[in-house]
Amino acid sequence: MEFPAVLGYATDIRVDALLTATNVQRSALGLTSLTLNTTLSQAAALKAQDMFTSNYWAHTSPAGKSPWFFFNQAGYKYTIAGENLAKNFSTSSGVVEAWMASPTHKDNIVKSGYRDVGFAVVNGILNGEETTLVVQMFGATNSPIASIPVETSAVAPKPVELPAFIEEKSLGDQTSKVTEVPIVTESETIQTVSAPKSAFFAVFEQPKLNISTITRYVTFIFLGLLIVILALDGLIVSKKRIARVAGHNVAHILFFSAILVAISVVSRGTLL
Protein backbone atom coordinates (compact mmCIF):
# COMPACT_ATOMS: atom_id res chain seq x y z
CA MET A 1 0.00 0.00 0.00
CA GLU A 2 1.40 3.36 -1.04
CA PHE A 3 0.79 6.52 0.94
CA PRO A 4 0.84 9.93 -0.74
CA ALA A 5 3.75 12.17 0.24
CA VAL A 6 2.78 14.89 2.68
CA LEU A 7 5.47 17.44 1.86
CA GLY A 8 7.01 17.66 -1.60
CA TYR A 9 7.00 19.34 -4.99
CA ALA A 10 3.83 19.00 -7.05
CA THR A 11 4.77 17.82 -10.54
CA ASP A 12 2.72 16.83 -13.56
CA ILE A 13 4.88 16.51 -16.67
CA ARG A 14 3.91 14.16 -19.48
CA VAL A 15 5.49 13.44 -22.84
CA ASP A 16 2.19 13.68 -24.75
CA ALA A 17 1.57 17.15 -23.27
CA LEU A 18 5.16 18.22 -24.07
CA LEU A 19 4.76 17.02 -27.66
CA THR A 20 1.45 18.81 -28.08
CA ALA A 21 2.78 22.06 -26.60
CA THR A 22 5.90 21.88 -28.80
CA ASN A 23 3.84 21.31 -31.96
CA VAL A 24 1.40 24.10 -31.03
CA GLN A 25 4.36 26.49 -30.98
CA ARG A 26 5.57 25.23 -34.37
CA SER A 27 2.08 25.33 -35.91
CA ALA A 28 1.70 28.93 -34.78
CA LEU A 29 4.71 29.76 -36.96
CA GLY A 30 3.46 27.70 -39.89
CA LEU A 31 6.02 24.93 -39.37
CA THR A 32 5.38 21.22 -39.77
CA SER A 33 4.62 19.25 -36.63
CA LEU A 34 7.35 17.04 -35.16
CA THR A 35 6.79 13.31 -34.92
CA LEU A 36 7.48 11.53 -31.65
CA ASN A 37 10.38 9.20 -32.44
CA THR A 38 10.95 6.18 -30.18
CA THR A 39 14.69 6.04 -30.93
CA LEU A 40 15.09 9.70 -30.03
CA SER A 41 13.11 9.10 -26.85
CA GLN A 42 15.53 6.25 -26.06
CA ALA A 43 18.45 8.63 -26.65
CA ALA A 44 16.81 11.17 -24.34
CA ALA A 45 16.26 8.46 -21.71
CA LEU A 46 19.91 7.37 -21.95
CA LYS A 47 20.99 11.00 -21.54
CA ALA A 48 18.75 11.47 -18.49
CA GLN A 49 20.02 8.24 -17.00
CA ASP A 50 23.63 9.32 -17.57
CA MET A 51 22.94 12.69 -15.90
CA PHE A 52 21.64 10.97 -12.77
CA THR A 53 24.34 8.29 -12.77
CA SER A 54 27.23 10.72 -13.27
CA ASN A 55 25.49 13.46 -11.25
CA TYR A 56 25.75 16.41 -13.66
CA TRP A 57 23.55 19.17 -15.03
CA ALA A 58 25.11 20.02 -18.39
CA HIS A 59 24.88 19.25 -22.09
CA THR A 60 28.26 17.53 -21.97
CA SER A 61 29.01 14.98 -19.26
CA PRO A 62 32.10 15.17 -17.00
CA ALA A 63 33.42 12.22 -19.04
CA GLY A 64 33.09 14.31 -22.20
CA LYS A 65 29.95 12.67 -23.63
CA SER A 66 28.16 15.19 -25.83
CA PRO A 67 24.41 14.95 -26.55
CA TRP A 68 25.28 13.44 -29.93
CA PHE A 69 26.86 10.45 -28.16
CA PHE A 70 23.40 9.43 -26.98
CA PHE A 71 21.88 9.91 -30.44
CA ASN A 72 24.51 7.50 -31.74
CA GLN A 73 24.12 5.15 -28.81
CA ALA A 74 20.39 4.85 -29.43
CA GLY A 75 21.02 4.38 -33.15
CA TYR A 76 19.47 7.57 -34.51
CA LYS A 77 21.27 8.51 -37.75
CA TYR A 78 20.92 12.25 -37.74
CA THR A 79 21.79 14.86 -40.31
CA ILE A 80 20.79 17.62 -37.92
CA ALA A 81 20.23 17.38 -34.20
CA GLY A 82 19.57 19.41 -31.09
CA GLU A 83 18.88 19.07 -27.38
CA ASN A 84 16.90 21.05 -24.80
CA LEU A 85 17.11 20.35 -21.08
CA ALA A 86 14.90 21.42 -18.20
CA LYS A 87 14.67 20.49 -14.56
CA ASN A 88 12.30 20.98 -11.67
CA PHE A 89 9.33 22.43 -13.54
CA SER A 90 5.84 21.67 -12.27
CA THR A 91 3.92 21.35 -15.51
CA SER A 92 4.48 20.37 -19.15
CA SER A 93 3.23 23.74 -20.39
CA GLY A 94 5.59 25.49 -17.96
CA VAL A 95 8.55 23.65 -19.49
CA VAL A 96 7.66 24.55 -23.09
CA GLU A 97 6.79 28.16 -22.15
CA ALA A 98 10.19 28.55 -20.48
CA TRP A 99 11.96 27.06 -23.51
CA MET A 100 10.07 29.44 -25.79
CA ALA A 101 11.08 32.38 -23.58
CA SER A 102 14.76 31.47 -24.00
CA PRO A 103 16.08 32.41 -27.47
CA THR A 104 18.51 29.48 -27.73
CA HIS A 105 15.93 26.88 -26.67
CA LYS A 106 13.28 28.49 -28.85
CA ASP A 107 15.64 28.17 -31.84
CA ASN A 108 15.54 24.40 -31.37
CA ILE A 109 11.76 24.22 -31.02
CA VAL A 110 11.08 26.30 -34.13
CA LYS A 111 13.90 25.02 -36.35
CA SER A 112 12.31 24.06 -39.66
CA GLY A 113 14.89 21.34 -40.40
CA TYR A 114 13.80 19.05 -37.58
CA ARG A 115 11.35 16.25 -38.31
CA ASP A 116 11.52 14.08 -35.18
CA VAL A 117 11.48 14.71 -31.48
CA GLY A 118 12.06 12.49 -28.46
CA PHE A 119 11.45 13.13 -24.77
CA ALA A 120 12.42 11.67 -21.44
CA VAL A 121 10.83 12.83 -18.20
CA VAL A 122 12.59 11.30 -15.23
CA ASN A 123 12.61 11.79 -11.49
CA GLY A 124 15.76 11.13 -9.49
CA ILE A 125 18.41 12.58 -7.22
CA LEU A 126 20.74 15.15 -8.77
CA ASN A 127 23.36 16.96 -6.69
CA GLY A 128 21.72 15.62 -3.56
CA GLU A 129 18.22 16.91 -4.25
CA GLU A 130 15.10 15.39 -5.76
CA THR A 131 15.01 16.51 -9.38
CA THR A 132 12.59 16.10 -12.27
CA LEU A 133 14.59 16.12 -15.50
CA VAL A 134 13.11 16.75 -18.93
CA VAL A 135 15.30 15.90 -21.92
CA GLN A 136 14.05 16.93 -25.36
CA MET A 137 16.00 15.73 -28.39
CA PHE A 138 15.39 16.93 -31.93
CA GLY A 139 16.58 15.44 -35.16
CA ALA A 140 16.10 14.72 -38.81
CA THR A 141 17.51 11.77 -40.66
CA ASN A 142 17.36 13.36 -44.08
CA SER A 143 17.17 17.07 -43.52
CA PRO A 144 17.13 19.46 -46.47
CA ILE A 145 18.92 22.00 -44.29
CA ALA A 146 22.49 22.55 -45.40
CA SER A 147 23.80 24.10 -42.24
CA ILE A 148 24.68 21.37 -39.81
CA PRO A 149 25.89 22.17 -36.32
CA VAL A 150 29.57 21.43 -35.78
CA GLU A 151 28.78 18.85 -33.15
CA THR A 152 26.66 16.83 -35.56
CA SER A 153 29.56 16.17 -37.89
CA ALA A 154 30.49 13.08 -35.91
CA VAL A 155 29.81 9.85 -37.78
CA ALA A 156 26.92 7.98 -36.29
CA PRO A 157 27.43 4.28 -35.63
CA LYS A 158 25.39 1.78 -37.55
CA PRO A 159 21.84 1.98 -36.21
CA VAL A 160 20.60 -1.10 -34.46
CA GLU A 161 17.29 -2.27 -33.14
CA LEU A 162 17.07 -1.64 -29.44
CA PRO A 163 14.63 -3.39 -27.20
CA ALA A 164 11.91 -1.08 -26.05
CA PHE A 165 12.83 -0.29 -22.49
CA ILE A 166 10.78 2.80 -22.00
CA GLU A 167 7.51 2.32 -20.30
CA GLU A 168 5.28 4.34 -18.10
CA LYS A 169 5.39 3.36 -14.48
CA SER A 170 4.33 4.87 -11.28
CA LEU A 171 6.69 7.25 -9.56
CA GLY A 172 9.08 6.04 -6.94
CA ASP A 173 9.98 2.89 -8.83
CA GLN A 174 12.56 4.32 -11.18
CA THR A 175 15.72 3.34 -9.38
CA SER A 176 14.73 -0.14 -8.35
CA LYS A 177 14.60 -2.00 -11.64
CA VAL A 178 17.12 -2.02 -14.47
CA THR A 179 17.26 -3.69 -17.82
CA GLU A 180 20.21 -4.37 -20.07
CA VAL A 181 20.21 -2.56 -23.39
CA PRO A 182 22.65 -3.90 -25.97
CA ILE A 183 24.25 -1.30 -28.24
CA VAL A 184 25.98 -2.42 -31.43
CA THR A 185 28.64 -0.16 -32.90
CA GLU A 186 30.05 -0.19 -36.41
CA SER A 187 32.74 -2.62 -35.39
CA GLU A 188 29.97 -5.01 -34.27
CA THR A 189 31.25 -5.06 -30.71
CA ILE A 190 28.48 -5.16 -28.16
CA GLN A 191 28.26 -2.82 -25.21
CA THR A 192 25.62 -3.08 -22.60
CA VAL A 193 24.03 -0.05 -21.08
CA SER A 194 22.02 -0.20 -17.91
CA ALA A 195 18.91 1.88 -18.24
CA PRO A 196 16.43 2.28 -15.44
CA LYS A 197 13.09 0.80 -16.29
CA SER A 198 11.15 3.74 -15.09
CA ALA A 199 8.73 6.56 -15.69
CA PHE A 200 10.39 8.09 -18.76
CA PHE A 201 7.03 9.19 -20.17
CA ALA A 202 5.68 11.05 -17.20
CA VAL A 203 6.38 12.26 -13.72
CA PHE A 204 3.31 12.84 -11.61
CA GLU A 205 3.57 13.75 -7.96
CA GLN A 206 0.80 15.32 -5.94
CA PRO A 207 1.96 15.79 -2.33
CA LYS A 208 -0.56 17.07 0.19
CA LEU A 209 1.57 20.14 0.82
CA ASN A 210 3.52 21.68 -2.05
CA ILE A 211 6.79 23.18 -0.75
CA SER A 212 6.97 25.80 -3.55
CA THR A 213 3.43 27.03 -2.93
CA ILE A 214 3.87 27.17 0.86
CA THR A 215 7.17 29.07 0.58
CA ARG A 216 5.62 31.53 -1.86
CA TYR A 217 2.55 32.15 0.31
CA VAL A 218 4.66 32.66 3.45
CA THR A 219 6.90 35.12 1.56
CA PHE A 220 3.89 37.02 0.16
CA ILE A 221 2.30 37.27 3.62
CA PHE A 222 5.59 38.45 5.17
CA LEU A 223 6.12 41.10 2.47
CA GLY A 224 2.47 42.17 2.68
CA LEU A 225 2.78 42.62 6.45
CA LEU A 226 5.98 44.66 6.03
CA ILE A 227 4.27 46.92 3.49
CA VAL A 228 1.23 47.41 5.73
CA ILE A 229 3.42 48.16 8.79
CA LEU A 230 5.52 50.66 6.81
CA ALA A 231 2.36 52.34 5.51
CA LEU A 232 0.84 52.59 8.99
CA ASP A 233 4.13 53.86 10.43
CA GLY A 234 4.38 56.53 7.72
CA LEU A 235 0.77 57.54 8.33
CA ILE A 236 1.20 57.88 12.10
CA VAL A 237 4.50 59.78 11.80
CA SER A 238 2.95 62.16 9.28
CA LYS A 239 -0.29 62.67 11.25
CA LYS A 240 1.44 63.28 14.58
CA ARG A 241 4.20 65.33 12.92
CA ILE A 242 6.91 63.27 14.62
CA ALA A 243 10.45 64.37 13.78
CA ARG A 244 12.86 61.45 13.51
CA VAL A 245 15.91 60.27 11.63
CA ALA A 246 14.76 57.35 9.50
CA GLY A 247 14.60 55.99 5.97
CA HIS A 248 11.87 56.93 3.52
CA ASN A 249 8.82 54.70 4.09
CA VAL A 250 7.38 55.29 0.62
CA ALA A 251 10.70 54.22 -0.92
CA HIS A 252 10.76 51.07 1.22
CA ILE A 253 7.16 50.27 0.23
CA LEU A 254 8.01 50.72 -3.46
CA PHE A 255 11.10 48.52 -3.08
CA PHE A 256 9.24 45.72 -1.27
CA SER A 257 6.44 45.93 -3.85
CA ALA A 258 9.02 45.43 -6.60
CA ILE A 259 10.39 42.41 -4.72
CA LEU A 260 6.82 41.08 -4.41
CA VAL A 261 6.29 41.39 -8.18
CA ALA A 262 9.67 39.77 -8.88
CA ILE A 263 8.95 36.83 -6.57
CA SER A 264 5.56 36.27 -8.21
CA VAL A 265 7.32 35.45 -11.51
CA VAL A 266 9.84 33.03 -10.00
CA SER A 267 9.44 29.51 -11.23
CA ARG A 268 11.32 26.61 -9.70
CA GLY A 269 12.39 25.26 -13.05
CA THR A 270 15.80 25.73 -14.64
CA LEU A 271 16.81 25.43 -18.29
CA LEU A 272 19.98 24.40 -20.00
Added chain:
Amino acid sequence: MNLKHINFIVLAIILIAGVATFRGAKGDSMMQLFIGIATTISYILWGMMYHWFEGDLHTKVVIEYLLVGAIAVVLLLTVLWT
Protein backbone atom coordinates in the same frame (compact mmCIF):
# COMPACT_ATOMS: atom_id res chain seq x y z
CA MET B 1 10.31 69.50 -11.00
CA ASN B 2 12.41 69.52 -7.83
CA LEU B 3 15.25 67.25 -6.73
CA LYS B 4 12.87 65.02 -4.74
CA HIS B 5 10.84 64.25 -7.86
CA ILE B 6 13.98 63.48 -9.84
CA ASN B 7 15.16 61.14 -7.05
CA PHE B 8 11.89 59.20 -7.14
CA ILE B 9 11.96 58.98 -10.94
CA VAL B 10 15.44 57.46 -10.63
CA LEU B 11 14.11 55.01 -8.02
CA ALA B 12 11.22 54.06 -10.32
CA ILE B 13 13.68 53.43 -13.17
CA ILE B 14 15.88 51.25 -10.91
CA LEU B 15 12.94 49.17 -9.70
CA ILE B 16 11.18 48.82 -13.09
CA ALA B 17 14.47 47.87 -14.79
CA GLY B 18 15.19 45.39 -11.99
CA VAL B 19 11.80 43.68 -12.22
CA ALA B 20 11.88 43.65 -16.05
CA THR B 21 15.34 42.04 -16.24
CA PHE B 22 14.38 39.63 -13.44
CA ARG B 23 11.37 38.52 -15.51
CA GLY B 24 13.59 38.25 -18.59
CA ALA B 25 15.89 35.83 -16.76
CA LYS B 26 13.07 33.38 -16.03
CA GLY B 27 14.44 29.86 -15.78
CA ASP B 28 17.94 30.98 -14.73
CA SER B 29 17.92 31.13 -10.93
CA MET B 30 21.54 32.27 -10.64
CA MET B 31 20.95 35.17 -13.02
CA GLN B 32 17.75 36.09 -11.18
CA LEU B 33 19.62 36.12 -7.88
CA PHE B 34 22.36 38.27 -9.42
CA ILE B 35 19.74 40.73 -10.77
CA GLY B 36 17.96 40.76 -7.39
CA ILE B 37 21.21 41.54 -5.54
CA ALA B 38 22.17 44.21 -8.11
CA THR B 39 18.75 45.87 -7.75
CA THR B 40 19.03 45.74 -3.96
CA ILE B 41 22.50 47.32 -3.99
CA SER B 42 21.20 50.00 -6.38
CA TYR B 43 18.32 50.66 -3.97
CA ILE B 44 20.66 51.00 -0.98
CA LEU B 45 22.89 53.39 -2.96
CA TRP B 46 19.82 55.33 -4.04
CA GLY B 47 18.79 55.60 -0.37
CA MET B 48 22.23 56.95 0.58
CA MET B 49 22.12 59.50 -2.22
CA TYR B 50 18.54 60.55 -1.40
CA HIS B 51 19.25 61.16 2.27
CA TRP B 52 22.55 62.86 1.46
CA PHE B 53 20.69 65.30 -0.81
CA GLU B 54 18.05 65.75 1.90
CA GLY B 55 20.80 66.44 4.44
CA ASP B 56 19.72 63.71 6.89
CA LEU B 57 22.11 60.89 6.07
CA HIS B 58 22.79 59.25 9.42
CA THR B 59 24.32 55.90 10.43
CA LYS B 60 20.86 54.76 11.57
CA VAL B 61 19.50 55.46 8.10
CA VAL B 62 22.35 53.53 6.47
CA ILE B 63 21.67 50.55 8.76
CA GLU B 64 17.94 50.75 7.97
CA TYR B 65 18.56 50.57 4.21
CA LEU B 66 21.07 47.73 4.68
CA LEU B 67 18.53 45.76 6.74
CA VAL B 68 15.77 46.37 4.18
CA GLY B 69 18.16 45.13 1.47
CA ALA B 70 19.13 42.08 3.56
CA ILE B 71 15.44 41.14 4.05
CA ALA B 72 14.87 41.37 0.29
CA VAL B 73 17.89 39.18 -0.54
CA VAL B 74 16.94 36.56 2.06
CA LEU B 75 13.38 36.39 0.69
CA LEU B 76 14.67 36.08 -2.89
CA LEU B 77 17.09 33.33 -1.86
CA THR B 78 14.30 31.47 -0.07
CA VAL B 79 11.97 31.55 -3.05
CA LEU B 80 14.65 30.85 -5.66
CA TRP B 81 16.07 27.85 -3.80
CA THR B 82 12.95 26.01 -2.70
